[in-house]
Each structure stands twice: as C-alpha cells, then as structure tokens.
Amino acid sequence: MDIQKLLSEMTLEEKLGQLTQLNAIFFKKDNTADITGPASKLHITEQDALLSGSVLNFIGAKDMKEIQDSAIAQQPHHIPLLFMQDVIHGYRTIYPIPLGMGCTFDEELVEDCARMAGKEAAVSGVHVTFSPMLDLVRDARWGRVMESTGEDPHLNGRLGAAFVRGYQGDDLKGKYDIAACVKHFAAYGAPEAGRDYNAVEMSEHALREYYLPGYRACVDEGVEMIMPSFNTVGGVPSTANKLLLDQILRREWGFDGIVISDYNAYREMVKHGLAETDKDAAELAMNAGCDIEMMSATTYLYAKQLLDEGKITMEQIDRAVLRVLELKDRMGLFENPYRAANEKEEAELHLCEEHRALVRRAAEEASVLLKNDGVLPFSKDLKKVAVIGPFAAEKGIKGFWACAGRDEDCVTVLSGVRQLLPDAEVATTPGCSWELGETEIPDLENAVELACEADAVILCLGEYQKHTGEGNSRATLTLSPAQMELARRVIDANKNTAVVLFNGRPLVITELAEIAPAILTVWQPGTEGGNAAARLLFGDANPCGKLSMTFPYTDGQCPIYYSHNSTGRPVKNPKEITQNGYCSRYMDAPVDPLYVFGHGLSYNTYTYDNLTLSTDVLHAGEELEVAVTVKNEGKYTGKEIVQLYIRDKFASVVRPVKELRDFAKIELDAGESAAVIFTLTEEDLKFHTASGAFAAETGDFEVMVGSSSDDVLKATFRFEK
Ligand code: NOJ
Secondary structure (H helix, E strand, O other), X not given: OOHHXXXXXXXXXXXHHHOEEEEHHHOOOOXXXXXXXXXXXXXXXXXXXXXXXXXXXXXXXXXXXXXXXHHHHHOOOOOOOEEEEOOOOEOOOEOOOHHHHHOOOOHHHHHHHHHHHHHHHHHOOOOEEOOOEOOOOOOOOOHHHHHOOOOOHHHHHHHHHHHHHHHHOOOOOOOOOOEEEEEEEOOOOOOHHHOOOOOEOXXXXXXXXXXXXXXXHHHHOOOOEEEEOOOEEOOEEHHHOHHHHHHHHHHHOOOOOEEEOOOOHHHHHHHHOOOOOHHHHHHHHHHXXXXXXXXXXXXXXXXXXXXXXOOOOHHHHHHHHHHHHHHHHHOOOOOOOOOOOOHHHHHHHOOOHHHHHHHHHHHHHHOEEEEEOOOXXXXXXXXXXXXXXXXXXXXXXXXXXXXXXXXXXXXXHHHHHHHHXXXXXXXXXXXXXXXXXXXXXXXXXXXXXXXXXXXXXXXXXXXXXXXXXXXXXXXXXXXXXXXXXXXXHHHHHOOOEEEEEEOOOOOEOHHHHHHOOEEEEOOOOOOOHHHHHHHHHOOOOOOOOOOOOOEOOOHHHOOOOOOOEOOOOOOOOOOOOOOOOOOOOOOOOOOOOOEOOOOOEOOOOEEEEEEEEOOOEEEOOOOEEEEEEEEEOOOOOEEEEXXXXXXXXXXXXXXXXXXXXXXXXXXXXXXXXXXXXXXXXXXXXXXXXXXXXXXXXXXXXXXXXXXXXXXXXXXXXXXXX
C-alpha cells in the first residue's frame, strides 16, 4: 500500500478519525464486551464514529469481521480498522495474573504464555494488546499491582521484554503475531496513599532510576505502542507531559511507535484542572506527543480550530496518522483486513489441551510456598480430605481482567483434588463468603466437623478477583473477620492443614502465618488454577515461585520494598519491635515485612556454598565472574531461582541496601549440585549519579547471591575505571 499517497488523498476529518479510538459499542450495538471507565457522551454523530481508525473492547472473530466489513464499506478510502483489546494474562485460556508471572522469574515461560495468548487473541481478531503493564509496584493497597510483575525494576524489565517478544514475535511477521502496547507511562504504580488514579509525586532521580527502566526495556525490545498513564507526574498528567512523552520517550529513547492515550484521559485533564476546556485538552495532549485518543473525541472535534489558530500543525497530524497507517500496513490489513480472525481456529485453539497444559505449568511455577512446617506435600494415599473455605469450590479464580476468559472454564481446587485423588473421600464447605469485611460464618460448625474427620485439610482463603484490579484499591489488606475466625477454628481442629491463598496482591496475613502449618499462595491462578494447586499440594509438582512483591507485616508499612535506601538511623534489629526511640522504627510493628521479595520455599532445601569472585577489582571494560554452588539437599527434583544482588557501598547519591542485578532458574535432581556463574560488568553498576550522568562510580561494592533477598552469601569487590 502506498501510504503517502493514501495520506495525501485523505480529508482532514478522515485523518482525525484515524487518531480516534472508539469502543466497539459504537459500531455494533449488541456488543457484549466490557466497557471500562465512563462512556459518557462524546458529542459525535454516528457518521463521525464511522471514520474512527481503531476499536477497543469487542469479543470474537465474528464480531470483528462484521465491524470490519461495515467500517471498510463506509469509510471514504476503505481503510481497515485496527482492533485493540486488553489481553492481560491470556485471552480465553487464562494464566496467572502478571504479579504471579513475576514470581516465576522465567523469561521463557512468560514469552510462551504471551505467545499463546497472542495466538488465541489473533484468531479472535485482535491486532493490538494493551499489555504488558510495566508499572513498578511497591504499595499493595493499589488494586492494579496484580497487573504488574512486581516491585523490582530489573525483574520487570526482563519479563516485560519477554512479554513483548511473545506477542510481537519476529517483527509482527507471523500470522499470529499481535502488536504490544506497554503501559502506563509513567509511574502509575506509585499513586499517593495507594489509591488508584491519585497523583504521583517523586523526584526525577527516582523516576529515572527505578520507575522508567521497565518501560525502557520494552521500547528497546521494539514494542509498537505505548500508553501514557492517567496520573500526574510532577503536577502534569502523563497525557500532556512533555518531559515524559517528548523529551524522554521520543528524544532520549528514540521511540517512533504510536502513543495512545488511556480511556477518556484527554478529557480527564479538564477534571485535573490542567485544561480549561476539551479543546485545550486536545491541544495539550497533541503537543505533548499523543497520537491516538482513546474513547473521547476532542482531537476529532477541535483539531481544525486548533490548526486555524496555529496551535498545532498539519505536520503533527500527518505524522501521527502515518504512524497509524504504517502499523496497519505492516500488519497486512490493507490486503487482508480480517488478518488471522477465524471462527474455526477459535474453536480449535481456545482452551485446547496444549494451552491448558501451558497455563497449568504457569500456575504451578507462579505459586509461592510461603510457609511449610512439614505438612506439605500431602500424601496421595490419604483417605479423607476436606477442602474448606470460600475459594474451595469457587470458579471465579481466573483473576481480574481476563479479557475473554470465563469463570465457567476454570478448574476449582475441589475438582482438582477430586481428579487427582479419585479414590479419596473429599468433603467440602465454603464456611463463609469471600465478601470483604464479612463477619458471618454460616457453616462454621460443619466446617469444623469436616476438619476433625479429615486426614488433611485444604483451607482456601483470600480475596475475590473483583477486589483487585483497576479502581479497586484497599485501605486494609487483612482477611475478613469471618475468614480469620474460620481459619482459627479449622486449624485448631486439624493440624494437618495447608492454606491455599487466592490473592491479587500481597495481603496482610501475619496472624495466619503464625497459626497455619503451611501457606501456599496461588494468586489469581487462571483457568487451570485448581489442578495446579492440587498437584502442588500432593507433590506432583514442587513449588518454586519466589515473591515478586513484598508481603507487609501490617498495612501501615505500605509502601514497602526490599531495595529501599539506607537511613542514617537504622534500627538494630528490623525484625523486632524496638523500645529505642530516635531511630527509623515503628513503635507498634517491626520494620521488616512478613515475607521479603524473592522469598519462596520448595519441598527441597537448597544449600548455597563457595561464593567466589574471579577478581577483587573489576576494571571498566572487563568482566567479573561470580560463582556459587547450589545443592539440592531434598528428596525431589526441583527448580531453584538463584538471585544476585549488589550494593554500591559509597556513592554520590545514597544507593539501595541491595538491588537485584541477575537471576538464574536452575533444575536439580535430588542430591544434585550445580555451579551457577553470573557475569558482572560496568553496565551493571551504573546509576543516575549526583551530576545527572548514568555511570558507574569508582569504589567498593558488595555482591550477594542467595535464595531470597534476605538469605544471601556475601563478597566484596572494587570497581575502578
Ligand atoms: C483503562 C486502563 O487504565 C488501561 O489499562 C486499559 O488498557 C484501557 N482502560 C482500555 O481498556
């Protein structure tokens, strides 16, 4: 397609249409997809809507084809629509929420899952997914932590790039490749008080050092699109933030893909008090660098006036339209506007056994064994098992924002256990509901009786999928009074109890961690969650996930994360409440969290030994090898995630107490040991210095290798230029 020629023939209205994205409801009145956010009046006519260049929120190849046919027939230049959708953790076959995927520390698995999701989405007509979400998350009150791979910039960047590779394949050339859109640029994960859409205030140092690297990794990986966030950064909403969109994204990082606003974000700048009118909002967003406006039409309505007044230029509009047309062209839509959409392949691929097996493995590897007094794994010879709690037989475990995923396709823990132990007697009761703040336990006595009679109890607690995700921030992170009382009584009745925790964020489970013999968090595990949980509990699979986000000891510690800066007045023992004043303490809680980043148990014990460095002095341009021996002292084959952290001991700005710089996931048979070798270079030591440079400074470093962020072997070296 000769895009330049097409552009030269288009009217201004047609061009502006390409820069406007509308919900499928504007094209197909009976569309069944979710509408997120306020779909208030856009002040455009049905005729205007037909000029729109892209669509979001539709479900299925059939819908897509009908919408595409009618758009092409009615558009003056018969330009096909781009179809975009939030494919966050699977399309129809759902894998765990991204926070859980973060716990896999597994780039290959993440890439495979994204590829599978992209394929299912592509045959349903999706061209672009609004994923991955690279917001760094350190405050569990924020409901959207579930969409991120966690609190660490290094882990997020590596997994974010893996998502992009999985979706986009080799430059979008494959039939099932879809374009990725990284979001929400920038720092959406740090809203004040953990409340969604709230302001973000942070230094440019913190922004560049910790919050931007994840998005940058996706840009470097070739992500096609980027979405500015709703929040303000330094007082300016990202949608109109020139520092972010123009200076950093376009100029410093050289990004030339499409910038698409978030839902209705242009007009929300009026509510923010940055734009006085919708027309001002269009001017601000376009001049900052936005191309497509999602679910509002201020560009469409006011760009002509703005052009006449000299506030924007025709070159700006043409550049943005070209980006959109070029993506359509590269995806082959002018030749084949349906692209991979195909009802027959939908039927074959969605929920096929291969995809179920993949998401089952993902759910197993994303689960984190937080505690185990030795009750797990349960024996498969047990005669009587009780599966108790509000999530025992709950199908709503696919997780928030599972796109075309359906609760009815999910395997519950109860069915997973029944399938794995066909000869056992498996009794069940929810005991109480999963409602937030629930106080009633209608079936308490029965639950206790079942627990007494059983050889082992699986207690399924947590928070429901709709209690996390967009707009769902929480001020308290504890389990409801009813769930806690159920736990006390059931555990009291039977000490052979393991808790399975369903959660979209780290919860405050401090009391539970004291009384429960074992706790396995499966997050919001997706379609195969129940099978994965059963296999883990009964030893068909061995837990290997490590926390991608810290579990606070109490709500008041939020935000909390392992890689914090050191203070001039540290407490002596951060694990205990101290009576001493004038140090960085809480009077009523320890400083340390309940479970740290990188924590996660296995049915094996892995020992770490022989931490050796190839040199004491690393010179610029050279390499330092860090070697460690890891031994599986247990009875089972298992995977261990070996983590490498560094600390810059003295620098021109205070550096974090430790920072993840590398990791390796290894598999060891019982009794087997392996040497794991990491390589560090100057690049790994760089940071934003006091003078604003991104550089490594000469001096002493500590290197730490271990099984979690607080269980490490240590060595030191010096860096010299
Ligand atoms: C709003 C959300 O913030 C964003 O993540 C999503 O992609 C859009 N709505 C479209 O659904």
